[in-house]
Amino acid sequence: MLDNSILFLGTGGDSIVVGKQIRASGGIILELEGSQFVLDPGPGCLARARQADVSIRDTVAVLVSHAHTNHATEVNAVLEALSVSGLDRIGVLVCSKKVAQGDDKELPILTNRSKGFVEKVIELEPGAKIGINNVNIYTTKTQHFDSEGVGFIFETPRYRVGYTSDTEYTDEIADQYKHCSLLIINCKYPADIKGTGHLNVTDAIKLLKRIKPKYAILTHFGIKMLEVNPMYVARDVQRECQVEVAAAYDGLMVNPASFSPRMRQVTLEPFKQV
Numbered sequence: 001m002l003d004n005s006i007l008f009l010g011t012g013g014d015s016i017v018v019g020k021q022i023r024a025s026g027g028i029i030l031e032l033e034g035s036q037f038v039l040d041p042g043p044g045c046l047a048r049a050r051q052a053d054v055s056i057r058d059t060v061a062v063l064v065s066h067a068h069t070n071h072a073t074e075v076n077a078v079l080e081a082l083s084v085s086g087l088d089r090i091g092v093l094v095c096s097k098k099v100a101q102g103d104d105k106e107l108p109i110l111t112n113r114s115k116g117f118v119e120k121v122i123e124l125e126p127g128a129k130i131g132i133n134n135v136n137i138y139t140t141k142t143q144h145f146d147s148e149g150v151g152f153i154f155e156t157p158r159y160r161v162g163y164t165s166d167t168e169y170t171d172e173i174a175d176q177y178k179h180c181s182l183l184i185i186n187c188k189y190p191a192d193i194k195g196t197g198h199l200n201v202t203d204a205i206k207l208l209k210r211i212k213p214k215y216a217i218l219t220h221f222g223i224k225m226l227e228v229n230p231m232y233v234a235r236d237v238q239r240e241c242q243v244e245v246a247a248a249y250d251g252l253m254v255n256p257a258s259f260s261p262r263m264r265q266v267t268l269e270p271f272k273q274v
């Protein structure tokens, strides 16, 4: 990976798309000022990372926004790979409280065994800030089924990358991403579908008009979003918001310092488009 790059291992966002792997899942790899982060390791993270030639062993932190399958299910496998089953106790896990502890209904996703694989497990609520190498990481508030969930902002001296995670739209949630140069938006639904706990295209437009980042990437697509073709949607959103907008695809790599999207040299397994 280059010093500054964001790689979308997968872009699937609902149980049909992820279940059939119509779009891959597995999360996002961020390489920011030389530090590698694994964000939301969903199903297939390790396999996709291998295909994309990413060494999980180079990761400094694994971040899990909330305790849903799509975002968290491979966290144990990633920590095991990162530390070689704890032989090399390196890296930190940054996650919502529920991922590490569970709650009165759910067991934790993180196993006790995996806790011992990393240097530290950092459980964060919205509004926290930590520094890892040259990167400041802020947690943001979300409005989702998993009330303990968070979004993230990655800040370096050169740029600020926001990741909404799964959330609904409110002005308060939007305002957290002010001053983000690049905004990654989990946009599950097209404009005509309003699903609880998630953003649709209308919400994404509201968010972009309010925040005006330099560049935005839509991802985390549900089946209805794929049916209307995220690429065309991104074009319309761009026209309406006057913000550069791209629809993520599996294997998309973007440079957060220059916003230039480009194709990966490696070819991920092709997927049938619906």
Ligand SMILES: [Zn+2]
Pocket: 066, 068, 144, 146, 166
């Ligand atoms: Zn979720």
